[in-house]
Amino acid sequence: MSKVKETSTNFANKMALADECPEAYASNIIGGQWTLVICSWLMQGKLRFSELKNLLPNITERMLTLQLRKLEEHKLVKRTVYAEVPLRVEYELTSIGYALKPIIKQLEDWGVKHRAEVGG
Amino acid sequence: MSKVKETSTNFANKMALADECPEAYASNIIGGQWTLVICSWLMQGKLRFSELKNLLPNITERMLTLQLRKLEEHKLVKRTVYAEVPLRVEYELTSIGYALKPIIKQLEDWGVKHRAEVGG
DNA sequence: CAGGATCCAACATGATACTG
DNA sequence: CAGTATCATGTTGGATCCTG
Numbered sequence: 001m002s003k004v005k006e007t008s009t010n011f012a013n014k015m016a017l018a019d020e021c022p023e024a025y026a027s028n029i030i031g032g033q034w035t036l037v038i039c040s041w042l043m044q045g046k047l048r049f050s051e052l053k054n055l056l057p058n059i060t061e062r063m064l065t066l067q068l069r070k071l072e073e074h075k076l077v078k079r080t081v082y083a084e085v086p087l088r089v090e091y092e093l094t095s096i097g098y099a100l101k102p103i104i105k106q107l108e109d110w111g112v113k114h115r116a117e118v119g120g
Numbered sequence: 121m122s123k124v125k126e127t128s129t130n131f132a133n134k135m136a137l138a139d140e141c142p143e144a145y146a147s148n149i150i151g152g153q154w155t156l157v158i159c160s161w162l163m164q165g166k167l168r169f170s171e172l173k174n175l176l177p178n179i180t181e182r183m184l185t186l187q188l189r190k191l192e193e194h195k196l197v198k199r200t201v202y203a204e205v206p207l208r209v210e211y212e213l214t215s216i217g218y219a220l221k222p223i224i225k226q227l228e229d230w231g232v233k234h235r236a237e238v239g240g
Numbered sequence: 241c242a243g244g245a246t247c248c249a250a251c252a253t254g255a256t257a258c259t260g
Numbered sequence: 261c262a263g264t265a266t267c268a269t270g271t272t273g274g275a276t277c278c279t280g
Contacts, residue, residue, distance in 0.1 A: 022231030
């Protein structure tokens with residue numbers, strides 16, 4: 001990491017860990033409340049806004065929008081707007097988004113195991 | 121999942137997803153800002169409070185305490201207090217905590233890849 | 241249909257000071 | 261050393277209403 005001038009009052013060190021550490025970096029991207037769940041559904045193919053909303057019964061439209069925007073920003077999903085009436089918007093995973101698959105798999109395995117052992 | 125009385129105004133559905141879905145369940149447990157980073161360090165062995173604090177330069181004592189308590193609650197770490205002067209407290213992973221290793225590994229790999237493709 | 245805008249409550253987190 | 265207590269603030273997320 002680059003040295004920080006000692007005279008500065010050390011702003012900006014917040015992301016220092018993420019800068020160094022791939023797992024913290026990754027965690028910042030996919031750590032959101034809904035990120036993995038959304039990606040998990042999208043693994044099976046494109047979905048429309050309303051389809052996602054129905055698959056995620058607990059999410060508000062607002063949150064879904066925000067989450068999808070974040071995923072788009074991080075290039076995990078691609079958003080396609082079809083100029084039809086009524087409007088249609090589809091979301092699909094990018095290659096790097098699709099690369100989350102093994103993580104999700106491991107996470108599922110661990111979740112099952114943890115629930116069995118600890119019994120959440 | 122058990123049926124919810126239609127007459128009820130549907131509180132409590134918040135955790136419905138986590139109830140069903142192992143990956144959401146897992147994500148709720150390890151999704152915290154610091155969880156994975158702390159566990160990652162503990163993979164290499166026991167650590168004291170102050171050691172962890174020094175390894176996580178951006179964390180406040182308060183946060184570290186909170187996070188460790190949460191990890192303890194979820195049985196990911198074990199806390200051992202040694203009645204010495206000065207006081208010594210050590211944290212170590214439980215077996216289910218240690219089982220996070222493949223997840224962390226996958227996450228690191230993905231982080232590296234994402235950073236290479238998308239570029240911070 | 242797929243959001244955007246606005247307002248507000250709840251929670252997460254930092255700063256600071258104190259303790260067994 | 262390893263915390264706890266308290267206050268202050270920022271961020272998140274829900275509710276509601278509006279729009280291309």
